[in-house]
Structures are given as C-alpha cells and as structure tokens.
Amino acid sequence: GAGVSQSPSNKVTEKGKDVELRCDPISGHTALYWYRQSLGQGLEFLIYFQGNSAPDKSGLPSDRFSAERTGGSVSTLTIQRTQQEDSAVYLCASSDREFSSGNTIYFGEGSWLTVV
C-alpha cells in the first residue's frame, strides 16, 4: 500500500480480554516500530523490529504486551488481560534504508484502544 496501514482503527474491549492490533508497513521497509500515546501525552516507545535482527523490546510496559513480525512484513501487537490504563492510541511506523542518512519514519493513523 501507499502508507502504513493499521487495523482496527478503533477497538473497545472489556477489561481482562485480549486484543490484537495489526500493522502493515510500507512495502520494502525493513524497520517497524510500535508506540503508544495516551490522551494528551507524548509518544511512548514499545518495540522496534529491524530486519532479521532480534527486536528491541525494551519499551514493553509489562509481560502482558508482546509483538511479532511475520515474514519481515506485517506485525501484530498483542495485549493480554487488558487493563483500563492500556487505553491509548497505538501507533505503528516503518522506515527504509536502515543505515542511510536520509531515512525517514512514516506513521500509520493509529489504533484507538478503549478498555472499559
């Protein structure tokens, strides 16, 4: 596709349920990022996939959060046993030409998660 695609765009779930958020990066982009943005706040890094290297999971807030990237393309962020504090916008981004000086990182429109 032309841009980073995320689904669902909106998700309301009950506390304690699991949710999966999907990200389809720009074709050919080797790097993929997940961020979380709570209402009125800045962006909180969650996880970063870089080609075939082991992902940087240093931002995942708890073991309820996990992410996979299959075939170097689509990624799924899974939140198990959701809590109300998980309510936020989950933003995915991708970039190309990993080690060049002119690369830019493009964001999807986000998945708005509300835990009730």
Place this chain on the structure above:
Amino acid sequence: AQKITQTQPGMFVQEKEAVTLDCTYDTSDQSYGLFWYKQPSSGEMIFLIYQGSYDEQNATEGRYSLNFQKARKSANLVISASQLGDSAMYFCAMREGLHTGTASKLTFGTGTRLQVTL
C-alpha cells in the same frame, strides 16, 4: 536524563508571523538524526523535516526550517508565515546510531502545542 527536551508546552503565534519551537537533545553518539513531526487534532503523525548530524547545512522544507546548532545540541523548528492550519502538536525526535549498524528507536520529546491566531 531526558534524551529530547521540549521546554515549551504551549505557544501562540499570529497568522503570517514566524515562530520558533525549541528542542534540545542529549546523546554521546556522533551519528544521529533529528526529526520534527506535526500531530493535528486528527491524531496522525506527519513528518515535517529531518536533519542528520553530519549535515553541514540547516534543513529546509518549504515553510519549515531547522535551526541546527550542534555544539549546543539544539534543533529548533522555525515555521515561517504561520497559517491557521499549522495549529497542532509538534514533536521533536531523535534517532541515534546511524551509520553504525545499530540504528535505534525514535525517541520523542513531550511536544509543544502551537496555536495560530488571527
């Protein structure tokens, strides 16, 4: 220590005037990139401008320019001829480890909310 510091939580500017949004950063890397993003109320993150640490010239993109002062570790965004549509949240971000095979995540500041007035 904060990697990216944006000290202005909110700014006002009159239409057609120029405005500078401040950003300072902290890194020990020699090779890094600095980014500015705009986030309107719709929530999307819009890439505005990029400055590489080895770039000798300040980056410019239309009405946006980046005042890069490497020794002071500052990367201020200048918006010229402000328009009502420029009202949004603006985030400064940094990516360390470029050119070294260890390029890392993008680290964001807390943002500055810009309001353009008539």
